[in-house]
Amino acid sequence: xxxxxxxxxxxxxxxxxxxxxxxxxxxxxxxxxxxxxxxxxxxxxxxxxxxxxxxxxxxxxxxxxxxxxxxxxxxxxxxxxxxxxxxxxxxxxxxxxxxxxxxxxxxxxxxxxxxxxxxxxxxxxxxxxxxxxxxxxxxxxxxxxxxxxxxxxxxxxxxxxxxxxxxxxxxxxxxxxxxxxxxxxxxxxxxxxxxxxxxxxxxxxxxxxxxxxxxxxxxxxxxxxxxxxxxxxxxxxxxxxxxxxxxxxxxxxxxxxxxxxxxxxxxxxxxxxxxxxxxxxxxxxxxxxxxxxxxxxxxxxxxxxxxxxxxxxx
Amino acid sequence: xxxxxxxxxxxxxxxxxxxxxxxxxxxxxxxxxxxxxxxxxxxxxxxxxxxxxxxxxxxxxxxxxxxxxxxxxxxxxxxxxxxxxxxxxxxxxxxxxxxxxxxxxxxxxxxxxxxxxxxxxxxxxxxxxxxxxxxxxxxxxxxxxxxxxxxxxxxxxxxxxxxxxxxxxxxxxxxxxxxxxxxxxxxxxxxxxxxxxxxxxxxxxxxxxxxxxxxxxxxxxxxxxxxxxxxxxxxxxxxxxxxxxxxxxxxxxxxxxxxxxxxxxxxxxxxxxxxxxxxxxxxxxxxxxxxxxxxxxxxxxxxxxxxxxxxxxx
Numbered sequence: 001x002x003x004x005x006x007x008x009x010x011x012x013x014x015x016x017x018x019x020x021x022x023x024x025x026x027x028x029x030x031x032x033x034x035x036x037x038x039x040x041x042x043x044x045x046x047x048x049x050x051x052x053x054x055x056x057x058x059x060x061x062x063x064x065x066x067x068x069x070x071x072x073x074x075x076x077x078x079x080x081x082x083x084x085x086x087x088x089x090x091x092x093x094x095x096x097x098x099x100x101x102x103x104x105x106x107x108x109x110x111x112x113x114x115x116x117x118x119x120x121x122x123x124x125x126x127x128x129x130x131x132x133x134x135x136x137x138x139x140x141x142x143x144x145x146x147x148x149x150x151x152x153x154x155x156x157x158x159x160x161x162x163x164x165x166x167x168x169x170x171x172x173x174x175x176x177x178x179x180x181x182x183x184x185x186x187x188x189x190x191x192x193x194x195x196x197x198x199x200x201x202x203x204x205x206x207x208x209x210x211x212x213x214x215x216x217x218x219x220x221x222x223x224x225x226x227x228x229x230x231x232x233x234x235x236x237x238x239x240x241x242x243x244x245x246x247x248x249x250x251x252x253x254x255x256x257x258x259x260x261x262x263x264x265x266x267x268x269x270x271x272x273x274x275x276x277x278x279x280x281x282x283x284x285x286x287x288x289x290x291x292x293x294x295x296x297x298x299x300x301x302x303x304x305x306x307x308x309x310x311x312x313x314x
Numbered sequence: 315x316x317x318x319x320x321x322x323x324x325x326x327x328x329x330x331x332x333x334x335x336x337x338x339x340x341x342x343x344x345x346x347x348x349x350x351x352x353x354x355x356x357x358x359x360x361x362x363x364x365x366x367x368x369x370x371x372x373x374x375x376x377x378x379x380x381x382x383x384x385x386x387x388x389x390x391x392x393x394x395x396x397x398x399x400x401x402x403x404x405x406x407x408x409x410x411x412x413x414x415x416x417x418x419x420x421x422x423x424x425x426x427x428x429x430x431x432x433x434x435x436x437x438x439x440x441x442x443x444x445x446x447x448x449x450x451x452x453x454x455x456x457x458x459x460x461x462x463x464x465x466x467x468x469x470x471x472x473x474x475x476x477x478x479x480x481x482x483x484x485x486x487x488x489x490x491x492x493x494x495x496x497x498x499x500x501x502x503x504x505x506x507x508x509x510x511x512x513x514x515x516x517x518x519x520x521x522x523x524x525x526x527x528x529x530x531x532x533x534x535x536x537x538x539x540x541x542x543x544x545x546x547x548x549x550x551x552x553x554x555x556x557x558x559x560x561x562x563x564x565x566x567x568x569x570x571x572x573x574x575x576x577x578x579x580x581x582x583x584x585x586x587x588x589x590x591x592x593x594x595x596x597x598x599x600x601x602x603x604x605x606x607x608x609x610x611x612x613x614x615x616x617x618x619x620x621x622x623x624x625x626x627x628x
Contacts, residue, residue, distance in 0.1 A: 099448060102423060102427065102446075106423035106429060109420035109424070110424045112420070113416065113420045118582075119433060119581065122575060122582045125575045127566075127584045131586070155473070159416070256439045268436045270432075270435075270443045273446075275444075276446045277446075277447055
């Protein structure tokens with residue numbers, strides 16, 4: 001029997017046409033997810049902004065054997081019932097690495113060269129010479145040692161930035177959590193690129209911002225939940241750190257009345273760091289390739305450790 | 315007798331105190347330059363925005379034996395009489411290479427990630443997801459094969475950008491002028507980092523902007539005179555190219571009523587690409603080191619070929 005692939009989407013994913021005859025593709029919105037889940041063999045969480053899976057997951061009842069999310073993080077879909085089940089969860093590991101790394105480099109360089117101020121002064125037709133900073137020779141601490149964190153560290157190193165990587169478990173080239181405070185205390189750039197898990201929830205709090213240098217710049221390209229946003233706002237207001245850029249937020253889209261929009265020293269971007277022209281295509285191609293392996297009974301790539309909340313290993 | 319060092323400055327240079335007892339330091343503004351030049355052994359052009367040397371140079375009369383400019387370019391001081399004289403001209407080669415390279419990388423990445431638009435949308439408190447571009451795999455053409463051009467090419471290559479370098483004379487790793495149109499025709503990023511000479515004056519004209527791709531982004535970190543600004547304005551208005559960033563202009567400071575300030579797609583910055591915290595210090599240190607060699611009768615570094623208008627050689 002042709003397996004049923006249930007797609008939770010807003011816009012239909014590209015490339016699934018390749019599965020014609022090999023899969024029965026059923027689209028759903030969040031409202032109809034719960035009623036359609038039991039009949040599905042596979043769930044493709046294409047709308048990675050939705051938290052609907054957590055509420056709709058059918059406990060002990062009939063359920064998909066495989067859930068794939070078109071995202072690096074899985075925090076939006078994990079729930080105890082899914083974690084306890086024998087359903088395999090996979091993610092889009094690999095698609096976002098280089099784009100996110102370049103995005104972080106763009107922020108670091110733009111801030112070092114005072115580009116946001118240059119654009120402001122241009123609007124005022126004001127010629128005001130300023131001194132930038134050299135990026136080569138500065139220090140970064142990248143928190144998160146998955147493919148995105150590692151690509152970010154590689155790119156910063158290529159720019160001459162001395163970069164330390166922090167992960168859950170110390171290993172060659174990766175510091176453990178015990179080194180975190182020491183490393184962020186001397187970093188010019190602190191980059192959050194970790195998955196959101198029980199351990200990482202609000203790990204960037206008043207204590208951590210207090211440990212950083214007054215000249216430090218903080219970047220979050222991981223998940224909004226990694227940061228205590230109120231603590232960050234206070235740290236910026238009190239000049240504990242020099243500035244920050246958030247691409248992810250506790251609530252997305254960031255509400256129009258959020259004070260974060262106008263916080264001095266904060267750059268707000270709409271969860272776009274990993275998204276480059278062609279990315280939806282890449283995500284579609286990746287799912288099709290995984291589906292072909294699954295249908296052939298072969299092991300799936302990028303299997304998430306449902307307890308830890310990410311794909312473990314190097 | 316203690317040699318006289320005449321310093322053309324607006325703000326006094328740092329580090330010259332090291333020459334106490336070994337040089338008689340005399341400061342001058344542009345208005346008094348002509349009357350003081352004949353008595354000077356050395357002229358330090360610290361105010362590199364001034365064109366006063368060209369008018370004040372004392373033809374056949376007594377004149378400094380050495381002129382050093384605290385800049386990479388020498389276009390602001392060269393004149394036929396200085397070129398014909400036996401006075402040695404040196405420049406600040408080496409101080410600006412890495413800063414300018416990083417500045418170009420900052421622009422390339424910021425544009426690829428649509429950062430200027432992100433900052434605009436933030437002011438409007440608008441969450442609007444967009445797709446950036448991957449920088450790795452794009453193509454750049456850097457025009458100018460001196461230390462600044464080479465450092466820029468190295469930095470772009472480190473980001474995965476396929477980068478061609480164009481110089482006056484083809485050699486290993488450097489294309490000659492004959493390849494220029496072919497290379498800019500397929501470049502995503504065209505970077506002007508050449509000295510201003512008779513050959514390079516307005517080399518970026520309507521023809522060159524017409525050859526570039528509609529998606530191309532043009533950056534000028536060389537000299538304003540490299541670009542026909544009216545042709546660039548038309549090229550942007552007609553969408554011949556996607557955008558541009560100018561750090562240097564035919565007239566500096568750019569007048570408040572210049573149409574360039576508000577040209578859609580153009581980023582205007584105040585001739586700051588090479589200037590990072592500590593740069594004035596570095597320039598002072600560099601002059602002091604050169605002075606010590608000169609006073610000892612040893613050969614000077616960074617001697618400019620006065621006919622070509624730059625320091626030749628690799």
